[in-house]
Amino acid sequence: xxxxxxxxxxxxxxxxxxxxxxxxxxxxxxxxxxxxxxxxxxxxxxxxxxxxxxxxxxxxxxxxxxxxxxxxxxxxxxxxxxxxxxxxxxxxxxxxxxxxxxxxxxx
Numbered sequence: 001x002x003x004x005x006x007x008x009x010x011x012x013x014x015x016x017x018x019x020x021x022x023x024x025x026x027x028x029x030x031x032x033x034x035x036x037x038x039x040x041x042x043x044x045x046x047x048x049x050x051x052x053x054x055x056x057x058x059x060x061x062x063x064x065x066x067x068x069x070x071x072x073x074x075x076x077x078x079x080x081x082x083x084x085x086x087x088x089x090x091x092x093x094x095x096x097x098x099x100x101x102x103x104x105x106x107x
Contacts, residue, residue: 016094039068
């Protein structure tokens with residue numbers, strides 16, 4: 001990614017959009033009881049979250065991925081509560097960073 005501010009901004013903005021979309025999809029898969037979808041979605045979000053430094057969210061995704069693999073609906077539901085809190089925190093942090101680092105302004 002490098003140090004180019006425009007590239008970093010674009011990456012964070014793309015991550016924010018993707019994380020929100022995948023979070024909604026993960027919620028729907030949980031409601032549907034679809035462990036395979038939970039596993040697949042959590043895997044995608046885990047990787048991108050690690051890339052942006054959202055370690056707590058990534059670890060929660062890893063737990064959901066494992067629960068999805070085994071089909072443990074109870075663990076999925078329990079994990080989603082912590083996931084939703086962590087996702088809200090990451091979304092807020094990304095929005096704050098983007099606001100602070102608007103295009104054309106140096107950090």
